[in-house]
Amino acid sequence: MTSFVSARLSRRRFLGTAAVTAGTLAGVGTLLDACSSGGTGPTSSGPTTLTIMGTSGEITPAYIKEFEKLNPGVKINFLTSDQTRLNAMFAAGHPPDIIRGFGIDSAFYNSRGLALNLDPYLAKSSVLKTDDLLPIQNLFRWDGKQTGQGPHYGLVKDWSLDGAIWADSAIFQQAGVPVPSSTNPLTYDAYLELGKKLTVRQGGKIQVYGIYPGWPSAGSYGTGVPAAPAIYQMVQQQGGSVFSSDLTKADFTTPEVFKALQWYIDYANAHVGPSPLDPDATGSWQLYTAKRMALLQLGYWFGGGITSDTGPNAATLQKASVLLPAPQMGPHRISSTFAGTGYWIAAKSQHPDVAWKFMEYFMTGTPATDRATSGWGIPALKQFVSLMPQKTDMQKEAFQEVQSEMQYFAPLRVSPYVGIAAVDTILGQALQQVLHNQLTLPAAAKQITDNVNLLMQQSQQAVG
Amino acid sequence: MIRVQPGQTELPPAVHQPRQQRRRGWKRYSSRTFYLFILPWLAGFLGLTLIPLIYALLVSFTNFDGISPHWHWVGLSNYRELLRNTDTWYSLGRTLFFTVLAVPLNVAGGLGLAMLLNERVKAVGVLRTIFYVPSIVPVVASAIMWRLIFDRDVGVLNAVLERLRIPVITWLVDPTVFYALLIMILWGLGGGMVISLAALQGIPQELEEAAMVDGANGWQIFRRVTLPLLSPVLFFQVVTGSITSLQIFVQPLLLAGNGGGVQGLGGSVPRGDFFYMINVIQQFLVFDRFGYGSAMLWIFFLVILAITLLLFRSSSFWVYYEADHDHE
Numbered sequence: 165m166t167s168f169v170s171a172r173l174s175r176r177r178f179l180g181t182a183a184v185t186a187g188t189l190a191g192v193g194t195l196l197d198a199c200s201s202g203g204t205g206p207t208s209s210g211p212t213t214l215t216i217m218g219t220s221g222e223i224t225p226a227y228i229k230e231f232e233k234l235n236p237g238v239k240i241n242f243l244t245s246d247q248t249r250l251n252a253m254f255a256a257g258h259p260p261d262i263i264r265g266f267g268i269d270s271a272f273y274n275s276r277g278l279a280l281n282l283d284p285y286l287a288k289s290s291v292l293k294t295d296d297l298l299p300i301q302n303l304f305r306w307d308g309k310q311t312g313q314g315p316h317y318g319l320v321k322d323w324s325l326d327g328a329i330w331a332d333s334a335i336f337q338q339a340g341v342p343v344p345s346s347t348n349p350l351t352y353d354a355y356l357e358l359g360k361k362l363t364v365r366q367g368g369k370i371q372v373y374g375i376y377p378g379w380p381s382a383g384s385y386g387t388g389v390p391a392a393p394a395i396y397q398m399v400q401q402q403g404g405s406v407f408s409s410d411l412t413k414a415d416f417t418t419p420e421v422f423k424a425l426q427w428y429i430d431y432a433n434a435h436v437g438p439s440p441l442d443p444d445a446t447g448s449w450q451l452y453t454a455k456r457m458a459l460l461q462l463g464y465w466f467g468g469g470i471t472s473d474t475g476p477n478a479a480t481l482q483k484a485s486v487l488l489p490a491p492q493m494g495p496h497r498i499s500s501t502f503a504g505t506g507y508w509i510a511a512k513s514q515h516p517d518v519a520w521k522f523m524e525y526f527m528t529g530t531p532a533t534d535r536a537t538s539g540w541g542i543p544a545l546k547q548f549v550s551l552m553p554q555k556t557d558m559q560k561e562a563f564q565e566v567q568s569e570m571q572y573f574a575p576l577r578v579s580p581y582v583g584i585a586a587v588d589t590i591l592g593q594a595l596q597q598v599l600h601n602q603l604t605l606p607a608a609a610k611q612i613t614d615n616v617n618l619l620m621q622q623s624q625q626a627v628g
Numbered sequence: 629m630i631r632v633q634p635g636q637t638e639l640p641p642a643v644h645q646p647r648q649q650r651r652r653g654w655k656r657y658s659s660r661t662f663y664l665f666i667l668p669w670l671a672g673f674l675g676l677t678l679i680p681l682i683y684a685l686l687v688s689f690t691n692f693d694g695i696s697p698h699w700h701w702v703g704l705s706n707y708r709e710l711l712r713n714t715d716t717w718y719s720l721g722r723t724l725f726f727t728v729l730a731v732p733l734n735v736a737g738g739l740g741l742a743m744l745l746n747e748r749v750k751a752v753g754v755l756r757t758i759f760y761v762p763s764i765v766p767v768v769a770s771a772i773m774w775r776l777i778f779d780r781d782v783g784v785l786n787a788v789l790e791r792l793r794i795p796v797i798t799w800l801v802d803p804t805v806f807y808a809l810l811i812m813i814l815w816g817l818g819g820g821m822v823i824s825l826a827a828l829q830g831i832p833q834e835l836e837e838a839a840m841v842d843g844a845n846g847w848q849i850f851r852r853v854t855l856p857l858l859s860p861v862l863f864f865q866v867v868t869g870s871i872t873s874l875q876i877f878v879q880p881l882l883l884a885g886n887g888g889g890v891q892g893l894g895g896s897v898p899r900g901d902f903f904y905m906i907n908v909i910q911q912f913l914v915f916d917r918f919g920y921g922s923a924m925l926w927i928f929f930l931v932i933l934a935i936t937l938l939l940f941r942s943s944s945f946w947v948y949y950e951a952d953h954d955h956e
Contacts, residue, residue, distance in 0.1 A: 217693025247913060251694040276696040282885055287937045368796040440898065443800040445779040445885065589895030589914045596899055600802055625700065626693045 177417050183567040194202065211239040218507065219245055227531050232521060238518055241306075261513040264520060267303025267311075267504025268393060269318050270578030275304035275627045279317035280509040284304040285520045286316060287356070296545045302575060303504040310411055312575055318508030321525055322541030325391050326463035326502035326568055327397060327490025329355075330366045330470070331365050334484040335362060335372060335458040346565050349489040349497065352398070355459075359436035374436040375459040376448045377491075379428070380592030389461060391428065392587040393502035395597045396576045396606065398424040402494030411579040412624060414587075416612040425595065425609060430600050440596045453477060463502075467562050468540030471553075485563040499572045502584075506544070542566060581623035582616055590615045689924035691723045694912065699919070706923035710773045716924065719907040720931070724889070726806070726903065727873040730813055738820025739858070745821070756825070763819035769883030774812045778883075798881065806900040809880055820865055827861035828854070856948040863947045867939050874932055877905035904928060 189428050218243070223604075228240045243249065244303055246265050251450055253259045265273065273279050297316075300323045318460060319521045329350075336343045339362050348428050350358070359374030378389035404420030405412065408626025415421070432439035437457075438448060451457040455474050460466065470478075470485050492501040507526065509519045526532065528544065536551035539559060552566075553559045578584070594612045596605040603611065663670075687804045688706055692699040710716045745756050762770070777783050778799035786796040831854060839849045855862075880901035895914070897906055908928070911921035 229920075254695045272694075278695065280947070286943070367790065369786070371781070381894075441801060442780070442798070444781070459688045550800065550813070583916070586915050589910060592895035593899075593902075596802075600899065602899070619917075622691055622917065623693065625691055626696045626698055 172531070180538045186315055193301065194507050204492050211237050211519055212515055213239045213241050213262040214262070214515055214522060215241045215243060215295070216262040216522070217243045217245055217250060217260040218262070219258055222531070222535075223526070224531075225252050227526070229351075230530060231525050234525070235518070235521060238521075239521075240522075241317065246340065259510040259512055261515055261519040262507050262509055264505070265318060265582070267300070267323075267506055268502065268578055269585075270304045270318055270508065270610070271306060271311045271578065272583050272623075273578040274304075274311075274317045278511055279409060280511045280513060280516055280519075281308075281315045281317060282319065282523075282600040283315040284384075285523075289524060292524050292545075293320065297549060297571065298544050298546060298549075300501060300504055300542075300544050303501070304506060304508065305380065307321070308581075311578060311580065317541075319321075319523060320504045320506035320544040321527065321532075322535050322543055323501045323504045324463035324465040324541050325490060325499045325566060325573065326465075327394065327461065327499050327613070328463050328569065329375075329459050329461045329488040329491070330452065330466055330607050331459050331486045332452065332457070332481065332484050333486050334480060335455065339364075339458075343486060344488055346486060346561060347472065348566055349499075350491045352491050355491045356431055356434060356436070357429070358459065359431070360434055363436045368444065370435070371456065373442075373444075373451060373457045375431075376457055377428075377431065377461045378453070379432075379439055380588045380595060384492065389463070389502050390584055390588045391591055392584050393500070393576055394414075394461075394576075395421065395424045395428075395591070396578065397490070397498055397500050397502075398427070399578065400495040401496050401498050401572070403496055403578050407577055407579045410578070412581065412620060414579065414582070414613060414616040414620060416616070417609045420494075425495070425605060428595060429598055429605060432595075440599055453481060453483070464566050465541045465564060467559065468538050470558070471539055471556070482556060482558055482627050485558050487558075489565065497572045498574045499569050500544055500574055502576075505541075542570075552619045579620060581620040581627070586619055587616055587628075590619075643693060651817040687945055690919045692918040692922075694918045695916070702919065703923045707927070710920065710924050711925065715808055715902075715907055716904075719902050719904040720920060720928075722900065723874055723876070723904040726810075726876065727870055730810060730873045731866060731869040732813055732826055733775045733810070734817060734820055734869055735862055737814060737860070738818045738865070739824045741817055741821040742824035742828055746825060747906075756822075759817035759821055761821075763816040763844060765816075765827075766880060767878050770812065771816070771879050774808070774884055775885060778808050800898070802898045802900045805883065810900055812883065813876075820869070823865060824858065831857050837936055855949075860948045860949055863943050867936060870935060870939065871932060874928075874935070875905050876903055877909060880905060881909075899938050935937045 184371060213531055223242060230238060233239060243260060250259070252265065259278070270279070283294075286292060297319075300320050301316065302312045304316050304318035305312055305314050306317050331343055333343045338617065341358065343362050344358070351430035351531075353468075355375060355377070362372065363370060364372035369618040378391050378394055380391040399406055399418075402423065404418055406421060407417065408415070416425070416582060431437065432441050435442055438444040441496045444451060446454070448460055448462070449469060451465075452460045452471070453475050455477050462485065467485075467487065470481055473481065492498075507521065509516055509521065513519050528547075530546065532548055533551065534542070535541060536548035539553040539562075542552065552563055554563050589610050594603065594608040594615075598605050598608045638807055689703060690699050690765050691702050691706075691710075713829055733951060741759055745752055745759070760787075777785050780796055780798045780800070783799070785799065789796055795839050799805065835853055835857070836849050839872040844852065880897055884901065890918060895910070904924075907923045911917045911924060
């Protein structure tokens with residue numbers, strides 16, 4: 165009997181121990197997974213792993229395979245862009261080696277010392293030299309105080325004059341309205357008037373929207389350009405600036421900014437395009453390809469979308485689409501980029517030399533050639549501009565338009581202390597309240613100014 | 629009682645040992661085994677709940693921006709700012725308003741459906757499934773679907789209104805968007821229905837029959853017999869429903885649409901749907917204010933705790949447990 169009792173106790177003890185062991189192993193495994201950053205650290209045996217955070221449409225499996233073939237001993241660990249994950253990886257001290265970002269917002273990371281200075285690599289490179297870089301590459305430059313000067317902390321992969329407008333000339337024809345010039349820009353007032361003439365309504369619904377200039381935090385009104393950089397551009401066209409000369413303060417109550425904000429309010433109240441008063445669930449891209457939008461302000465890059473569209477209206481759209489220059493609000497003609505998408509290397513990258521090799525490949529190799537010929541953006545290196553597509557009439561005209569408008573390119577004055585997304589969100593919330601008569605426009609402008617300055621103040625403290 | 633014979637030097641066999649001794653050994657052993665078995669959950673709770681909570685509390689006293697290596701202790705300034713900020717109070721107010729509407733409608737609607745489907749009719753199983761399925765459709769899919777349904781120009785809802793010669797409604801703007809969201813939430817009534825149905829089927833029929841025999845009509849039976857017996861389950865639904873509703877953010881965010889990525893997060897949400905958690909997400913992911921956002925979350929935790937405690941306190945007035953002697 166004694167042996168039976170002790171046998172029962174042993175089995176129970178065994179079960180208890182097994183439960184503890186299993187739980188501990190599971191817990192340790194979970195913790196190890198949570199701490200994992202994608203394995204950028206060198207291993208005692210096996211290849212060097214380069215972690216890249218980007219989009220799979222730009223860094224395709226085929227490009228990864230080709231790079232790995234050209235660089236035996238290097239394995240790429242690809243992560244889809246995710247801001248939350250990026251923050252966590254930085255907080256853990258193991259950021260990705262290469263990170264996708266926008267040149268226009270690069271100062272946020274540069275001011276915090278998070279990006280690697282690429283000038284030493286540019287000086288040594290045999291395929292990627294400073295002389296090859298177009299002025300757009302200045303978006304990733306940082307001199308410690310402002311963007312546009314100093315060393316390069318990233319490289320733009322391609323870009324667009326994002327204020328340019330795609331026009332569906334077939335809708336113009338149906339409305340009996342002449343298509344505007346593709347060399348002389350519209351004024352914003354004329355742009356809005358065109359929207360009123362081209363909008364087609366039926367029984368309380370809108371069948372065809374006249375224009376879409378984007379809207380702050382473009383959400384249900386469709387994917388469109390964010391309004392914040394568009395407003396910066398409108399202000400600069402009038403000779404003003406949203407930010408102070410040292411970029412530490414913002415002022416949305418100046419006459420120039422007020423005029424830009426008023427235009428957006430007038431646009432929404434005219435019901436000629438998606439806005440908080442006319443939300444659209446389908447998206448501006450879909451509206452245009454469904455021939456329900458006459459003028460879509462998305463920039464040159466959308467030409468790639470029109471060309472690659474396979475919907476029922478694809479062929480008609482490719483014949484009817486015309487690229488028009490960015491509208492102007494003042495005497496200084498400016499047509500800028502609202503993004504400047506590119507990649508940068510983390511200052512804490514454990515493999516900066518290998519990361520640079522990938523940058524060289526991505527900026528000058530097969531991916532660069534494919535990008536240039538696709539029409540999805542203007543190349544950021546001189547040697548690829550001639551590869552821009554000019555097969556169809558639409559592509560030829562768009563190319564000509566870009567060439568003639570490029571001379572008016574000027575970078576937007578953007579502060580390193582507040583991001584585009586933050587300003588866009590603050591603008592969106594304030595303008596909504598104006599549209600619903602909860603705030604007057606002057607009060608909204610003050611609210612925007614106060615909220616943006618609060619963020620800027622805290623950002624300056626964080627930068628140190 | 630053990631009798632030890634004179635000269636006996638050995639104790640009788642174990643089977644004759646006193647029971648008291650064996651119970652003490654087993655009690656000590658059962659506690660240890662208990663803790664050993666809950667250790668995995670305890671480790672998870674510590675590592676994935678308690679430690680992050682404490683970390684968030686510490687971050688709430690700093691100006692951490694989520695990415696910068698330089699951040700500073702700011703004391704209570706995040707808390708002072710959020711208590712003074714009009715957006716905090718506005719978003720909290722909208723959240724409470726939504727909860728006060730959504731929870732009773734959900735619970736009452738689920739109960740009503742359960743009562744209708746508690747009958748023995750043909751194909752009642754199919755009907756129950758049909759009503760239940762919407763509650764298991766993924767939130768993202770249902771939000772995208774409802775956004776298309778509510779679209780003014782191409783949505784099916786306005787197409788029906790047009791057929792009925794009723795003017796179309798722009799659903800996704802203030803103030804109608806709030807009610808569009810409620811409709812979307814109530815579409816998932818089936819989850820509550822299943823719980824209420826299970827509770828209804830647990831009510832002994834003889835109680836209702838006895839009431840009928842005593843001359844009670846349908847409403848009196850429901851009011852005096854069914855409802856009190858259902859009250860514990862309804863209380864459970866009210867508490868869990870309130871906690872869920874207070875934290876709502878996915879549905880209003882998706883209903884408003886998002887231009888993609890962080891850019892539009894929360895900024896496109898109509899003012900009527902600007903709930904507290906959307907405000908919090910904006911602070912973290914758009915404004916990079918991790919410290920401030922953490923402070924907002926801790927205040928919200930206290931608000932939810934207070935509301936839950938209030939509900940528990942109120943339960944003594946309207947929740948009846950069968951073994952509850954206080955209500956006898």
